Amino acid sequence: MGEHALGSLVEMTLFVLMIALAVYIARLRSLFAAAMLFGIFSLLSAGMLTLMDAVDVAFTEAAVGAGISTVLILGALGLTTSEEAPPRKHGWTALLVVSATGLMLIYGTLDLPVYGDPNAPIHQHVAPHYLKDSVDEIGIPNVVTSVLASYRGYDTFGETTVILTAAVGAILLLGPRTGRTRKEDDDGEGSQ
């Protein structure tokens, strides 16, 4: 029980830090600072996922969120300015839409099973089979790898294709053969 209480305390601290960070990032005008803080945000969510025993996902979040995407955002900042333009007016409509969507999402979570509930539908479908039989059928200890690469190999193939498509898109839009030279980028390519 003591360990559980400590776990909840760490979880709550991480949650509070993430919310505080999100609010702070939303109020920041410096995009450079925001990019850096997003990295810290990803690191905090990686910690959160580790507490949920989802180490594979936490690993990915730390590597992609805190590592690669920070570099890519910095690269994108290099093409524009690193200061956000001051807003022209207060977007009350936007606030209304966002609040309404948020309330609907919270209403939607009321139907979800309690966090960690072993009787939740997600734990009743194929998960018991994977956990019980994957060592005999696949023969490797990491069930996550068994599910990703073998049981759900078709989905992972699709995901790999999505990543391939992302690179093809980036190469076609921004790559060396887009026909525009570096000098031309300086005018008219900014965010405003």
Next chain:
Amino acid sequence: MSDSPIKMRVRETVILRVVGKALVPFILLFALYVQFHGDYGPGGGFQAGVIFAAGLILYALIFGLDSLREAIPQVVVEIGIALGTLLYGGVGVVSMIMGGEFLHYGVLDHHNPVHGQHLGILLVELGVGITVAFVMVAIFYAFAGRSRQ
């Protein structure tokens, strides 16, 4: 503040160059560990690919984009992103040829389906790793290659 202060200062800092040079091989080695240890611990092709690319991008940030382009030209990157996906799909096609369904690795070894699964997962994860690593480098090239001088 544009990107130029970052790049300029990074390249002038001796400590960063020395530490970076020492770190990059270990990051790449760690990526390979994550790649091939994914069956036994957390990790797998995707994470390994991202870490491998992170090591390469760190190299580019410290020693300049042109040094990395010299080591890994654009052509290699473009072949690499396709090669990984091709390897993944190829394993699926081979398993069909050998009498199973698409991506049914059990048929890859006639004597022991579990060994077939091992082989299939190893190759498929390798395909994911190759694609992800080169995709990250390709996207980095696409962004960084357009930076103002």
